[in-house]
Amino acid sequence: MSNSIWVFAEAKEGKIKKVALEMISEAKKMAEKLGGDVSAVLMGQNVEPLAEQLGHYGANKVYLADHEVLKDYTTDAYSKVLTELIKENEPSIVLYGATILGKDLSPRVAARLEAGLATDCTGVGLDDGKLTVTRPMFAGKAYTDISFSGSKTNMASVRPNALPVTPPDESKKPEIIKVDVNINPDDIRTTIQEFVKTAGERADLTEAEIIVSGGRGMKGPENFQMLEELADVLGATVGASRAAVDAGWKAVSDQVGQTGKVVSPNLYIACGISGAIQHLAGMSTSKFIVAINKDSDAPIFQKADYGIVDDLFKVIPVLTEEFKKLKADS
Amino acid sequence: MNVAVYKILGIPNFILLAIAIIVALAFFINRVKHLYFILRIGKEDDRFNDIGARIMFALKRILLQLCVLKDVTAKDLAGLGHAMIFYGFLCFAFSYLFMFGRGFIPGLSFHILGDTFAGYFPLLLDIVALMVITGVVWGLLRRYVVRPSRLESTPEAAIIMGIIASLMVFHFLMEGFEVNIDPHETASMAFIGVAFAGLFNNMGIERTTQEALFIASWWIHCLLVLGFMVLIPYSKHLHLILAPFNLFFKSMEPRGALRPILDMEEAETFGVSNIEEFTWKQLLDLYTCAECGRCEINCPAHLSEKPLSPRHLIHDMKVHLLEKGPHLLGGNNGSESGTDAQAEAAESGYDGPALIGGVVSEDKIWSCVTCGSCMEQCPVCNEHVDKIVDMRRYMVLMESNFPPEIQAVFRNMENNSNPWGIGWATRADWAKDLGIKILSEDSNVDILYWVGCAGSFDERNKKISTALVNIFKKVGVNFGILGAEEKCCGDSARRIGNEYLYQMLATETIEILKGYNVKKIVTQCPHCYNTLKNEYPQFGGDFEVVHSTEFILDLIEKGKLKLSKPIDKTITYHDSCYLGRYNTVYDAPRKILQAIPGVNLVEMERNRAKSICCGAGGGRMWMEEHLGKRINEMRLQDALDINPNLISTACPYCLTMFEDAIKEKDVQETLTGKDIIELTEEAMA
Amino acid sequence: MNSVVCVKQVPDTESVIKIKPDGSGIITDDLKFVMNPYDEYGVEEALKLKEKFGGSATILCMGPSRVVETIRTGLAMGVDKAVQLDDPAFEGGDAFATAKALAEALKGLEYDVIFCGKQAVDDDLSQVGQILAELLGLPHVSLIQKLQVADDKKSAVVDRQVEGGIEVLKVLLPAVLTTQKGLNEPRYASLPGIMKAKKKPLDVKDLAALGLNADSVGCNGSKTMITKYTAPPERAAGKIIEGEGPQETAPKLVQLLREEAKVI
Structure with a gap:
């Protein structure tokens, strides 16, 4: 067993995911306390050029598994490679991003190694040299501190944006350890037949992370273009209140509310929606709610985390520009 | 003139008349029997309680013609016309006793009731006959010229109108001839008869010819009456016979109370998906409908161009019943219960449309707002809403077939006891800072204020709840609320057809209310009001329930609440x-x-x-x-x-x-x- | 085609979660328990498979006697039978310990597909399905939104939600599939269904019946432990962003969303 902290560095379309850099930044701090080092595990095909960047953020070593069979993620291939690596090196901590991939892979690996795993953590730390984490339960209505026992390696998946990224030090180069990949194609019990890209297209309302929604205050169908533009910038989906749908400005399938779709995105931006209870019943579980409405008495402000009392036709174009700037910066 | 013994082709009239009556009665009884047996396919329903009140109600509605006069307006005077025809019909029905009687008893005339009566009654008949003719012409004009939406211009209506008009015409003809051949029989006050008599004489018609023509008029008149009698059970004029029964059998329950399904744990089917699963009273409604269309012109679904018309609903089901009924009866005259009858229908090869989706489209069933206007306006007290709810019950309970947006409502009521699905524990959050007694903490209250879901969760209606609390406080009412223990009253669930969910909510609430020994409840919402007041007694919840408006008015009238700030609006x-x-x-x-x-x-x-x-x-x-x-x-x-x-x-x-x-x-x-x-x-x- | 649906009973998502003063757990007295919403998709899908291919649908559920109500909900929807794992020893288990007991119970059941919800909405772990697959030596596909089983029932094609699109996968059966919103619309149980559910077989198994050791399940068999529950930071009352017109308010909003809410 080593005091090594491992980070599974997920790469997508030739880019390391930001959450991996966040975890490496945090792991570096932890490793200092622990007196160990930080290793990243990088898998895929032709991902070698990405390895160096991991060092900039604090990875001392990068285990690089570069192979054709790892080009697209499959549970069986990735879990086999990762499990063998962990068995061989016995790191004390393995962190994954709490992404779709990370949440698919980590339980599989943890089970094979009989290791403890905490999902979707918002904080990681050390207690007496052992991993402890904080994670939400009940959709964030409670937080729990978790400790681990009974396994050599403890694991956690960490929620994106939960940990700060430290500035990269481009002088740091990681030691790159190439991993032999021995996978018999028959071991992979799933085959990807097709990938249907929805990027560019909008996610379905019920699955959208961000929803920009318009109501009666939009005044007419033509004005929804303004919301479309805002949504484009945010990668959001456009929804509508019953009033807007009834007026024929948007399709019934776009309706959010009691009799429409029940949604719970991370961010819900309600524009010109007064917030009748039938609408609230369909979106009040959204993590953050923004309301833009010129009527300060509108019930939507009771539910909103942030509100702007103003003419939406003036606010939205400015807001869209601001988001554009932000996106351009990051 | 001795009508009874007048011979036609050597056969005395009384024999011929007897034959005519027997034949007509045979047709009539055969049809009525047929209708009766079909009616008996329906399920049981005890409508024989409180007979005195039932008789009084039916008599009042019929004799005073309240059934149609109550909604006479300047725009729709038809009720007046109906009353005229009804009273006219009564007079003539009486006179027909004599008309037919003369066919058997020589010398029978109005004189047996005294000379005064014999003098004035023919005058009355003439006046009435004129009124009836006027009524018929008016009716024909309305149906075929004015064409108000609620009336349909069917051939049946024309035939009936024609018969009624002919009856009147032959009354005058008979009278006219009789004045000439038997002056002492007819009082000269029958001014139209007298006029006709003069006309016949002026035309130079021989006395013997007039006698023959009299007999002919009498015969045609009798045959028209008999024909009309036979026609009644074949037409919408069945209401002439059945309206009194339908009124007599009217529900004596509060109108706001839907019939409960009582044996929920035992029953195998719920609600109605076959016409024979209605009760006999519900089937009687179908027979009795006079297709007057008063329901339709007051139906919000119909007025807003939805597919539902209560009139067509009833009529279509009647047609369906008469089509399917004979199959259900099979060879024997119908003594079996619902499910047997169903099997019978399958065996006998009924392959007509199904009740739900065929006879009555699903859209019609869901279009109803259960506003009760159809029942309010119906002259014969048909009960439309419970039929629709019975069909909804089948769709919801048996098939989970309902508009998709309803599923969430049911789930929300089940899990959080309110239709929006907001956490039940937050129900009393609106009242947090108002210092209101919650019964679980202090049940020593005079009044339970039943807030309702809207008053508890909807921002807009919370303002109203708060206002009512302020009124209570101002007057010093000792009141409390159930807080998080309050649940949806179940009104919507019940009316959508989910009787199971309704009963769950109702019985749980009744237990809670009884637990706190609640006596008097003030509700904010009329739906809660109706449900608590009229429907909870079905499950043992007997509380005094008043609506906020009644409560406030009482405070004002007792001088406890003064409204002195003007609202100039x-x-x-x-x-x-x-x-x-x-x-x-x-x-x-x-x-x-x-x-x-x-x-x-x-x-x-x-x-x-x-x-x-x-x-x-x-x-x-x-x-x-x-x-x-x-x-x-x-x-x-x-x-x-x-x-x-x-x-x-x-x-x-x-x-x-x-x-x-x-x-x-x-x-x-x-x-x-x-x-x-x-x-x-x-x-x- | 036989399916087993692993079902968990969870507090309704609208529940107010109250934490015990000492932080040792949550107060469960006032909670309304329901079937985990993601598991309902599994139940519905199992019923669809049954309707198409014949065979049976079985619910497997761990928990004390209160979970029977949830099991009955599934039976009312049309599931044929259920196995309940009820033993004090199972309590307090993490995903690994829970999956271990479930895996043991599954060894006694016939299945071509095992459905698990993509996560339980109480602990939000998203682990049991994957671990179960591993313990049973089966493949798994998580987050499925569409399922087409081949006519020979030896494989299935599934749509799986991933970032930026839909992945269409072929998976060999038997397999564990974790279900995501969008897979289907779970049915509303009919009343005859509810009545029939009361008479359907429910097999209750304890630790001994599974032949497991008390050390391998529940708290003792867990690799992770919750040491403390805390309430989330009080969500500040809604902020009305003050400022002179959009030129001031819009940038402020963007900044708040970025730095305070961290949703952008």
């Missing part, structure tokens, strides 16, 4: 169906408004019993309105027509629907919606 009041039609609380809200200084109360054209639903009743609050026009906007137009500054309501659903319509029509600058409670609070000293 022109206000109209919209009657909630479940407060008005279902519970006849029409006056309390109006009296409160009148007690507020400065209020100018104006009425919409359709008000009180003829008020039109806001569109949210019967669970429609929770369904999308995909068909036709929007009911709430249609009703808003009623208000806009009279230009008020404010629409007052006493129901959270109505208020929501109006406020939506006001925004939709973009008239919020000139018109606002408020609850009577809010206006009361504003006007409080």
Whole structure:
């Protein structure tokens, strides 16, 4: 067993995911306390050029598994490679991003190694040299501190944006350890037949992370273009209140509310929606709610985390520009 | 003239008449028997309680013609016409005893009832006959020229009208001939008869010819009457016979109470999907319908161009019953119960349309707002809403077949006891800072204030709850609320057809209320009011339930509450169906408004019993309105027509629907919606 | 075609979660328990498979006697039978310990597909399905939104939600599939269904019946432990962003969303 902290560095379309850099930044701090080092595990095909960047953020070593069979993620291939690596090196901590991939892979690996795993953590730390984490339960209505026992390696998946990224030090180069990949194609019990890209297209309302929604205050169908533009910038989906749908400005399938779709995105931006209870019943579980409405008495402000009392036709174009700037910066 | 022994082809009239009567009766009885046996396919329903009250009710409605006179308006005088025909018919029915009697008893005449009667009665008959002819001409004009929407121009109507007119014509002819051949038999006061007599004489018709013509008129007259009698059970004029029965068997339960399914744990099917699963009384409704269309012209679904028309609903089911009934009866004359009858129908090869989806489309079933206007307006007291709810019960309980948006409502009621699915534990959050007693903490209260889901969770209606609390406090009412223990009353669930969910909610609530020994309940919402007051007794929940408007009016009348701050506005009041039609609380809200200084109360054209639903009743609050026009906007137009500054309501659903319509029509600058409670609070000293 | 649906009973998502003063757990007295919403998709899908291919649908549920109500909900929807794992020893288990007991119970059941919800909405772990697959030596596909089983029932094609699109996968059966919103619309149980559910077989198994050791399940068999529950930071009352017109308010909003809410 080593005091090594491992980070599974997920790469997508030739880019390391930001959450991996966040975890490496945090792991570096932890490793200092622990007196160990930080290793990243990088898998895929032709991902070698990405390895160096991991060092900039604090990875001392990068285990690089570069192979054709790892080009697209499959549970069986990735879990086999990762499990063998962990068995061989016995790191004390393995962190994954709490992404779709990370949440698919980590339980599989943890089970094979009989290791403890905490999902979707918002904080990681050390207690007496052992991993402890904080994670939400009940959709964030409670937080729990978790400790681990009974396994050599403890694991956690960490929620994106939960940990700060430290500035990269481009002088740091990681030691790159190439991993032999021995996978018999028959071991992979799933085959990807097709990938249907929805990027560019909008996610379905019920699955959208961000929803920009318009109501009666939009005044007419033509004005929804303004919301479309805002949504484009945010990668959001456009929804509508019953009033807007009834007026024929948007399709019934776009309706959010009691009799429409029940949604719970991370961010819900309600524009010109007064917030009748039938609408609230369909979106009040959204993590953050923004309301833009010129009527300060509108019930939507009771539910909103942030509100702007103003003419939406003036606010939205400015807001869209601001988001554009932000996106351009990051 | 001795009619009885007058011979035709050597056979005396009395024999011929006897044969005619027997033949007619045979047809008549055969048909009635057929109808009766089909009726008996229906399920049991005890409608024999309280016989005295039933008789009184039926007599009053019929003899005083309240059934049709109650809704005579300047625009629709048809009720007057019906009353004229009805009384005319009574007079003639009496005279027909004599007409037929003469065929058997020589010398029978009105004189046996005294000379005075014999003198005046023919005068009366002539007057009535003129009235009837006028009525018929009017009726024909309406049906075939004016064509109001509620009446259909069927050949049947023309035939019946024709027969009635002919009866009158032959009455005059008979009278005319008789004046000439038997002057002492007929009083000269029968002025039309006398006129005809003069005409015949002037035409130079021989006496013997006149005698023959008299006999001919008498015969045709008798045959027309017999024919009419036979026609009755084959036509919508069946109501002539059945209306008294239908009125007699009318439900004596509160109108707002739907019939419960009592054996939920044992039953194998729920609700109605086959015509024979209705009760015999529900089938009697179908027979009795006179297709007058009063239901239709007052039906919000029909008026807003949805597929439902209560008249067609009833008529289509009647046609279906008469088609399917004989198959159900098979060879024997129908003594079996529902399910046997069903099997029988399958065996006997009935392959007509199914009741749900065939005879009555699903869209029709879901279009109903259960506003009860059809039942209110129906002259023969047909009970439409329970039929629709019975079909909904089948669809919901047996097939889980309902508009998709309803599933969430059911789930929400099951898990969080409110239709929006907001966490049940937060129900009393609106009252957190108001210092209100919660019964679980202190049950020593005089009044339980039943807030309802809207009053507890909806931002807009929370303001009304708060206003009512302020009124209570001002007057010093010792009241409390159930807090998080309050649940949805179940009104929507029940009216959508989910009797199981309703009973779950109702029985749980009744237990809680009994546990706190609650005696008197004030509700904010008319739906809660109706359910608690009229439906909870079915499950052992007997509480005194008053609506907030009744409670407030009582405070005003007792001098405990003074409304002295003026509200200088022109206000109209919209009657909630479940407060008005279902519970006849029409006056309390109006009296409160009148007690507020400065209020100018104006009425919409359709008000009180003829008020039109806001569109949210019967669970429609929770369904999308995909068909036709929007009911709430249609009703808003009623208000806009009279230009008020404010629409007052006493129901959270109505208020929501109006406020939506006001925004939709973009008239919020000139018109606002408020609850009577809010206006009361504003006007409080 | 036989399916087993692993079902968990969870507090309704609208529940107010109250934490014990000492932070040792949550107060469960006032909670309304329901079937985990993601598991309902599994139940519905199992019923669809049954309707198409015949065979049976079975619910497997761990928990004390209160979970029977949830099991009955599934039976009312049309599931044929259920196995309940009820033993004090199972209590307090993490995903690994829970999956271990479930895996043991599954060894006694016939299945071509095992459905698990993509996560339980109480602990939000998203682990049991994957671990179960591993313990049973089966493949798994998580987050499925569409399922087409081949006519020979030896494989299935599934749509799986991933970032930026839909992945269409072929998976060999038997397999564990974790279900995501969008897979289907779970049915509303009919009343005859509810009545029939009361008479359907429910097999209750305890630790001994599974032949497991108390050390391998529940708290003792867990690799992770909750040491403390805390309430989330009080969500500040809604902020109305003040400022002179959009030129001031819009940037402020963007900044708040970025730095305070961290949703952008």
